[in-house]
Amino acid sequence: MAENLHKNKSVQLIIGLLIGIGFGFFLQKGGVTEYDVIISQLLLIDFTVVKVIAAAVLVGMPGVYLLQRYGYAKKHINKGSFGTAIIGGLIFGVGFAVLGLCPGTVAGAVGQGYMDALFGGVVGIILGTGIFAGLYPKLSSGILNYKPIKHETLYELLGVKQAYLIVFCLIAGIVILYALEYFGL
């Protein structure tokens, strides 16, 4: 593991910035920093967002697996409950459609000069996280722990080897993307 590198805080800030620059560049080039592209995805008339996410996951998956398998990186899984994943996901989704951008792409939209992303989106998201923090002490003893998800990963739930499931996901993912192209979506 590149442990010395991980411990060097100021170098890490620079690495974070550089990876972020790449991330923003790809998001903008992929078209997903556009409100119209995201709304068109949610209206199911243009599948650009799904394609970008799917390509990122399918390329990321084998590499991240190997890095973790050979000890170059740790697993980083935010385990939650059905309460957090379902209710949080639904609330997020409503906001996703109303804002038309997500926390990553809104930053990209700001960089592209979109003022509604800056004065609307960023301001709103900051406020929303603050409201959540204010309610966190109450929520954490209730809904956030409603039906905790027992299995950390899909392969543990299914009881299959991680590597096999990854191969399956890669094949299934390519078939799904091929189908999207075939149907002209």
Add this chain to the structure above:
Amino acid sequence: MLLSMENSGNIMMEFLTQVTWSPYIAGAGIGVLSWLSFYLSNKPLGCSTTYFRTYGMLRKAVSKKGIDENPYYQKYKPEIEWQWMLVLGIVFGAFISSYLSGVFELKWIPDMFSGRFGDNPVVRIIVAIAGGILMGFGARFAGGCTSGHGISGTTQLSLTSIIAVIFMFVGGIATAFLIYGVI
């Protein structure tokens, strides 16, 4: 030799100045960034805690009251760290990309939005703030956003992330259909 270097430079520049890339190329690039962030920083790509840290920093500047008693501020300290720089980098990266392709412009209202709700920027800002509040709240409620759950969590086949992403899209699709009245 010199000529061919010039040529490949031109081809590279042509590529970088294109307005959009295939979503597969852009997505694959993000996948490679996932490897890099795990390898170089032992961190997953994510965005939403940065907004909370920013909230914490702003709040601290106004008054420290109530921060120490709330465990959420211990969990995510109000400070500039790796992910905060990542989100700042996204702003720069998108600026560079849009500037290179000549599409950078100051704009207040997206086309589809003005097509449906008119071209008053105040309306768009209010709607965007409302959407942002729901999204920030929902992201922290769910423990991640489209990057943290959608990309990093799914990449690791995290069950929580997969469930969260499904419901993010369920909520998003239902709301978008309501807003744009397609049905």
